[in-house]
Amino acid sequence: MKTGSRTSIHRVLAVLVVVCASLIAGPVGVLGDQAGQLLEEPCSVDPLSLAPEPADLQPGVWEFIAGNYLSHESEYPDPNEPVEVLRLYLDGRERLRSGDTDAAVDLFTKAVAGFSDSRHAHAGLGWALWQRHQESLARDDLTLSVEQFLHADQLGMKYGRVHYSGPISRGLGLLRNVAGLDKYFSEAKHYEQSLYLVTLDYARGLALAGEAEAEEWFRKAVDIEPARLADAVAYLAEWLLDSGRPNDVVPLVQDGIQVPYVQFLKGVALEYLGRGAEAEIAYEQFRTFSEDFPAPARYRIEGSPYQRGIYFEGDILPRYSMAEAIAKLSRVISGEARGESTGQQRAVGWTVRTRVFLAYYVSTQCGGYGNPNGAWGALGSDQPLADRYYAICTAASQFAEYDATPSTDARASEVYYGSVPDPVTQACISGSVTGTWCDGSCSSSAFYGAFSQGPAWLHAGCPDYHPSSTCSQYRTYKPCGGSGNCFYRLR
Template sequence: MKKLFSILLAAALLLPPAGMEWNGSPAIAAGDKKFQPGVEAFIQGTYLGHANELPDPNESLEVLQTYLSAKGSPKELDTFKGLVNKFPDSRHAHVGLAMAYYNEFSAKKDKKFAKLALEHELKAAEIALSYGNVLYTAWVKQMALDAGTPEAAVGLFDKVLAAQPDHYFTNLHRAEMLNAMGKQADAEASFKKAIDVREAGNIDAHAAYAEFLITAGRYEEALVNTILIGENAYYIDFLHGYALEKLGKGAAAQASYTKFTEFSQAFPAPAKFKIDGSAYQAGIAFEQSKSAAKSGDNTVNAVIGPEVVAASTNLSWAITCEAGGESVGGMRMVGWSIRQRVNRGSTKVGGVTCLSVTNAGSTMDAKYGDVICQSKQYSGVSCDTSDNVTKCTNTNVRTATTNQVAFDVYNGLVPDPYTGYCPTGTRSSTTYCSATCTGATNNTTSFTTQTPHSFLSYSHAPLWGCAITAGAVCGNGGSDNYFDYNNANN
């Protein structure tokens, strides 16, 4: 099994890191990656085995043990302060302290904690860059906004783009930051650049740019400049519907809204795009606005729909926690591993249970929550007592892309990226990672024994050992890329 781990590790280092915002070329060759004594064995049983969390060559076993034990503990802040003082060049020490300070900010709303969080998140990002990796740009953006020092984030982004001008996530986050700073012309240039360099299927830049144009009242441009052909993008359909309604084209607006209506039941539209009295938006769920929530106003002219937690919502969280920043195919792969567990249950080889799955519940929402929150399975998620994902244990957050991938996988509208299996319809191409299921109708329950049942990562490999064959698919960047694949009967 140790040999298997070494093989997986070598493969992981040649692929784009899981959860990492990656620019398309491996930053570290497998032969160049070194660990401090005891580290390789230690990370096998933890989510530090995910490639975006792989320790840097200078990080000791003590750092990593403390990092895992301190997160979320009552003495989290003091512990990470001490860790940074002792190991000032450790990326994990700084990112741990950054998140501890940010937790203080979230609880107390004192901007000084946001500034301290940003200081250490920037340090962690700089350390990552010294090893050729781009990490934490989304959280640098958010912390800089909360700290009121957006120029600090732009400085980091400019440094990255000077070396890697086509880095998708950095261009996108730079655009969003500049927009927040009121620098619309520069922001627009970065939005356009992000759209130019994005991977097919990743719709985040299109969604953000459409919102940017709509907010500026540039409705015609929003329709022309954010068109996606041959890709499912229901939130962008909604934004196009909004632009059309604002242009007085009600029938066309309703046609776009119709594509979004079912999607909105799991992923409500932002309250700011609710048009009071609109007959065309009937049936669309919107996020609960703060004013409506306080007043108790749930009339038809208020936003419709409180916060929703559905199977697709939890699935989107799991996808972003486990594969945020990866290729869309890598995101689909995580989603399909969960869909398989929900519908197939435990796996047996020769009559012996090889993978034990908990998928209890009378509804699909309950089943998905049970699978995703099963202990020691999807280590990137943080769940509440109702088996709903509340956040990621890393710094990933849900996006328009992860929501779309979750909806498509849950409803069987895209194929399993390993075998190309479509529950209904016909696979549109032999490129399974980006194909769709042409002519598909919603199917939430089908599975196949030929489809990968679960992904095999560092923490999983020693525990299961029932893989008949394993393969790397979709450019998923870590050991998660290896599925526990078998032809066994349940």
């Protein structure tokens, strides 16, 4: 089918979805727990019946991935992967999530034997062995895990993309296999789309291996870091502090960086340098944030009058359940949009928030309130808010997860507390937008509420469709950079 034909179908689909949305929700607006009425029958529009199956996927894959995270940019299948292996992948990842590690290792071992050219099969075994290593600390499991990720990335590179630089670099660093790190980076650095993350992960691997060269690569990652992210800055600042060089941290951390942990690191450096009043100002940006994301214990300065009120690892947090939910949201944002723009990361968070508050617009059979086995796993409005977020974040096969970063921690906190605008609806739950809707803030915060047509919130009944079909059409411009305000695979 010609590109123009596909675009036309997507436009028709967008219109149908918006019409369906208007029938269900009425005009765009802020909705909270008291708004709306449970929809028992999903809208009859079936976008999949209108959208053509992509030519770059195996038969049946387009339909299979419609309602799970394999339709997202971060986990999109390769052209050679059939439905069978993708089904095994989702099953195995859910077993890992439930703690059934040995069963997952067995499942993925069989998947690799049956589908030796599948990236997801090898990656799944890599994740399973990685989890078993974390439980047992067996070096062999770590070595085998890295081997599987390397094999998976070799398969992925054939289709023009690097996927697993994080676990590969971390694993090789822990193994102190610098030669392996160098060899991997020499290949992965040629993929421009992934260059920032590959460079940052290479630096982190070198740091784990104790290589002084890590600083050079951290600085290169800082130079190419996307605007308003600060993960490379944070990891370089940690490296410098741990190397006894607080003087070099202060000029590195700019005052305008909107990642509280980075400002905390600057405060530590300033206090070491005897500049307590300035340290107090930097710490203030992190003090409340630490109630959800405590600082590493190694940066506690005993007897410091300036660190009062800051929580550190090992401290009893004042709102443990809430902190746990926000941390889980950060892992989801990292899994879906690590290294992406602030707007994209917020869109992931806002998608979770929208499901938390507006699940009653989806029928119970599809995951709305009253059906914990539904696709979204939504809890009712009578449940604690932290539990409701956690349930959406952990619903089976709905979102990818990865290790949180300082930037994703900041984005998760902003969305949870409602202090930033939704990058799709381009509005705040409470107050007005200061700055842009991608990386700006709201004049006041709001715990509750979401927008009826927020990020990836496409009313079409059960979530058995591809939001990507209309995601690129929903806004005619892309205000947030990258793939705009959408973390789904755009076609």
